[in-house]
Amino acid sequence: MTVKTLVFGHRGYPAKFPENSLAGFAYALDHGVEGLEFDVHLTKDQVPVIMHDERIDRTSNGTGLINSYTLAELRQFHLAENEPIPTLAEFLTLVGTHDVQLNLEFKTDKIQYPHIERIVMGMVNATPLKHPVIYSSFHLPTLKTCQQFAPDEAYCWLTGKPVVNAAAFVASEHLAGLHLSHYQADVPVAERIWTVDDPALAKQLFQDGVAGIFTDDFVAMTALRDEVMV
Ligand code: G3P
Ligand code: MG
Numbered sequence: 319m320t321v322k323t324l325v326f327g328h329r330g331y332p333a334k335f336p337e338n339s340l341a342g343f344a345y346a347l348d349h350g351v352e353g354l355e356f357d358v359h360l361t362k363d364q365v366p367v368i369m370h371d372e373r374i375d376r377t378s379n380g381t382g383l384i385n386s387y388t389l390a391e392l393r394q395f396h397l398a399e400n401e402p403i404p405t406l407a408e409f410l411t412l413v414g415t416h417d418v419q420l421n422l423e424f425k426t427d428k429i430q431y432p433h434i435e436r437i438v439m440g441m442v443n444a445t446p447l448k449h450p451v452i453y454s455s456f457h458l459p460t461l462k463t464c465q466q467f468a469p470d471e472a473y474c475w476l477t478g479k480p481v482v483n484a485a486a487f488v489a490s491e492h493l494a495g496l497h498l499s500h501y502q503a504d505v506p507v508a509e510r511i512w513t514v515d516d517p518a519l520a521k522q523l524f525q526d527g528v529a530g531i532f533t534d535d536f537v538a539m540t541a542l543r544d545e546v547m548v
Contacts, residue, residue: 322547323523324530325540326353326421328513329370333535337377338368339401343412346536353419355512355532358406358438360431365389366406366438372428378403385431406438410445420451421497421510421532423476427456435463439471454497465492474510481505501526514539521546 327346335342338356346354357370362385374380374387380395389405396402413420422442424434442451454474455461461473472494481487481496484505488495496502497510501523510530514520520539523531524546533539 320527320547323528323543324353324419325536325543326355326530326532327351327536328355328532328534330354331536336398336401338370338404339397340404340408340412341399341401343409347413347416347418349537351418351536353421353530355421355423356409357423357425359384359425360434361385361387361389361392363388364433364437366441367392368404368406368409385429406441410442413447415446415448417448419449422451422453424453424455424457424460426460435460436467439464439468517542
């Protein structure tokens with residue numbers, strides 16, 4: 319039996335809601351989203367918050383780096399549609415025991431937030447979720463740090479470049495797989511592709527049986543997946 323490609327809402331449901339917003343996540347959870355991808359940084363007082371960029375300029379009404387603000391200071395600002403900038407704790411409470419696969423992306427490729435690995439994973443592990451979280455990062459050392467104290471979790475390295483000898487690399491780094499911006503046939507185990515919003519590309523990936531895709535419109539892509547993968 320073919321295992322269906324899992325469709326992840328990339329930053330929630332940005333086709334219809336502000337990206338990485340509680341409103342988008344809540345809608346997705348209420349409408350059967352199978353997976354949710356979201357991005358995590360730390361505030362100045364080391365509180366994990368969900369946002370894509372290191373700076374709040376693009377997606378909020380404020381300016382500056384996330385880690386230049388305490389959580390209280392950061393919360394003076396808001397996303398579009400007056401949505402709050404979510405904390406990881408709020409997000410995890412929202413998810414609760416929904417039947418959804420989470421992919422937490424450590425946004426540590428530009429800023430290496432001290433202790434983010436232990437802070438974030440401690441918070442996740444204290445939350446009773448239905449499925450173990452998949453952890454990813456473009457910054458491989460972040461995943462290696464996580465592995466030192468939590469070797470059995472699922473870690474996937476994010477990269478936009480082809481990986482030479484992918485299977486050997488995944489095995490030697492003790493990864494669960496790779497999250498790629500392109501299809502690469504020799505990637506083993508947990509090949510997931512971002513960001514797939516083109517139906518023709520999505521159809522091809524479903525036919526190829528990739529493990530997962532990240533998309534800005536999980537509703538459209540889940541429907542297409544169910545047409546292609548019966
Ligand atoms: O995790 C997949 C994708 O989110 C990686 O790129 O920049 O959207 O976080 P980005
Ligand atoms: Mg991301």
